[in-house]
Amino acid sequence: MSIRLEHIQKHFGRSQALSPTQLDIANGELIGLLGPSGSGKTTLLRIIAGLETPDPDPRTRILFGERDVTNVHVRDRHIGFVFQHYALFRHMTVFDNVAFGLSVLPRRERPSSGQIRAQVLRLLEMVQLSHLAKRYPAQLSGGQQQRVSLARALALKPEVLLLDEPFGALDAKVRQELRRWLRHLHDELGFTSVFVTHDQEEALELSDRVVVMSDGHVEQIDTPEALYRSPANRFVFEFLGDVNLLEGEVSNGVLTCGDAQLKIDELPAGRQEVLMRPHEIGLSETADERSHLPATVTAVVPVGAEVRVELSADWMSEPWQVSLRHEQASRLKLHRGSRIYARALSWHHYPETSATRQPSLADN
Numbered sequence: 001m002s003i004r005l006e007h008i009q010k011h012f013g014r015s016q017a018l019s020p021t022q023l024d025i026a027n028g029e030l031i032g033l034l035g036p037s038g039s040g041k042t043t044l045l046r047i048i049a050g051l052e053t054p055d056p057d058p059r060t061r062i063l064f065g066e067r068d069v070t071n072v073h074v075r076d077r078h079i080g081f082v083f084q085h086y087a088l089f090r091h092m093t094v095f096d097n098v099a100f101g102l103s104v105l106p107r108r109e110r111p112s113s114g115q116i117r118a119q120v121l122r123l124l125e126m127v128q129l130s131h132l133a134k135r136y137p138a139q140l141s142g143g144q145q146q147r148v149s150l151a152r153a154l155a156l157k158p159e160v161l162l163l164d165e166p167f168g169a170l171d172a173k174v175r176q177e178l179r180r181w182l183r184h185l186h187d188e189l190g191f192t193s194v195f196v197t198h199d200q201e202e203a204l205e206l207s208d209r210v211v212v213m214s215d216g217h218v219e220q221i222d223t224p225e226a227l228y229r230s231p232a233n234r235f236v237f238e239f240l241g242d243v244n245l246l247e248g249e250v251s252n253g254v255l256t257c258g259d260a261q262l263k264i265d266e267l268p269a270g271r272q273e274v275l276m277r278p279h280e281i282g283l284s285e286t287a288d289e290r291s292h293l294p295a296t297v298t299a300v301v302p303v304g305a306e307v308r309v310e311l312s313a314d315w316m317s318e319p320w321q322v323s324l325r326h327e328q329a330s331r332l333k334l335h336r337g338s339r340i341y342a343r344a345l346s347w348h349h350y351p352e353t354s355a356t357r358q359p360s361l362a363d364n
């Protein structure tokens with residue numbers, strides 16, 4: 001089921017929660033709505049669901065496939081929901097929780113009890129909880145409860161599944177596992193999913209495309225690779241990963257800040273900022289003719305396949321974070337207090353004009 005939103009806008013009293021937004025979601029896509037708290041993600045999801053009405057406007061339309069659902073009640077939109085705090089029925093077993101939606105269907109649509117049983121068992125098998133069918137929610141872990149929620153949402157075979165911070169309350173390892181679950185079920189069953197998260201890693205790992213939002217605006221809609229490679233503006237760049245800032249005066253192609261200097265021919269003269277990701281900084285025992293960025297190592301932390309190094313210097317407004325491969329770090333014999341030179345391997349620059357928000361971005 002494809003979803004099309006045309007001219008969706010929402011005010012709560014005088015404050016604008018969502019500025020006019022267009023969005024096209026293809027059939028079978030998994031879309032992540034990503035943004036900081038208060039950016040309008042949940043409002044957009046609730047409008048798709050029919051739990052919230054957009055501001056009245058003759059241009060506003062919500063289409064599910066060919067069907068115009070703008071004024072259709074939530075009950076009749078045939079959507080599956082998984083919410084962070086969408087509690088299971090505590091007095092019902094896991095089996096009965098999953099069967100619930102089917103067992104309360106009007107008689108004409110309701111499958112026989114044998115069919116319901118077969119379908120619930122198949123769903124429980126899919127989320128690998130068959131062995132817990134007779135347990136009550138209080139006897140399950142948080143991750144298991146969310147898997148039951150997922151099975152329950154899928155019982156009615158929705159064509160659209162909406163998830164609001166579905167794994168928000170769980171610890172990192174369980175979140176990771178549930179993401180794999182969701183991706184797997186999504187691909188196997190072929191429904192269209194939209195989920196809300198404020199976790200960049202979750203959005204980038206799980207989504208076919210990510211809608212990055214801030215302050216009620218859509219900043220960019222793109223695949224995870226495209227977002228990371230070509231952020232549309234500074235907000236997106238900063239929101240999608242750690243950023244190191246170098247701010248100074250550019251003159252004759254050299255940016256200077258205190259005793260730090262970086263040769264950058266491309267930048268115009270005047271006050272400028274350049275941004276670098278942790279992996280875009282190299283470290284060396286000596287300066288070279290392009291970079292003279294002296295710093296002191298304040299932390300060396302091995303994390304998985306890389307070593308994270310924190311640098312401080314008078315010319316930095318915030319400490320820099322650098323990620324190195326283990327062999328690079330051991331070659332430099334880095335330890336807290338080492339004096340070192342940073343090198344800009346590559347850098348990004350967002351002139352004021354491109355850092356301002358796009359008026360309201362349609363689908364790409």
Ligand SMILES: Nc1ncnc2c1ncn2[C@@H]1O[C@H](COP(=O)(O)OP(=O)(O)OP(=O)(O)O)[C@@H](O)[C@H]1O
Binds near residue numbers: 035037042
């Ligand atoms: N029912 C409401 N009444 C008044 N204001 C609301 C209501 N719901 C949301 N808002 C406001 O609308 C804006 C967007 O809220 P929304 O919940 O969509 O953001 P969000 O990105 O989902 O945030 P979070 O990640 O914190 O859940 C916020 O400023 C919020 O305070």
